[in-house]
Amino acid sequence: MWTCEHLETAGDPPALTSEGCAECLEMGTRWVHLRRCLSCGHIGCCDSSPMRHATAHYKETGHPVISSFEPGETWRWCYADNVMG
Ligand SMILES: [Zn+2]
Ligand SMILES: [Zn+2]
Ligand SMILES: [Zn+2]
Secondary structure (H helix, E strand, C coil), X not given: CCCCHHHHHCCCXXXXXXXXXXHHHHHCCCCCCEEEXXXXXXXXXXXXXXXXXXXXXXXXXXXXXXXXXXXXXXXXXXXXXXXXX
């Protein structure tokens, strides 16, 4: 499978929040699925969620790689290159 340098060098930091999307918990908004930033462990909500905090986190910080934070899901995604790996 084709991959990118971000996916190849991505870490595996522990989740900063285990209860849910960091911003949604603060704002009291809802999320659908959770994504974990592999640069800093930030937990944000997916693009099916109203606030899309995982994507917002990438735009704000430039941290390119997320992984699913849903039980049983192990896929990763690079925003910079639009590749899954
Ligand atoms: Zn990449
Ligand atoms: Zn959120
Ligand atoms: Zn991050």
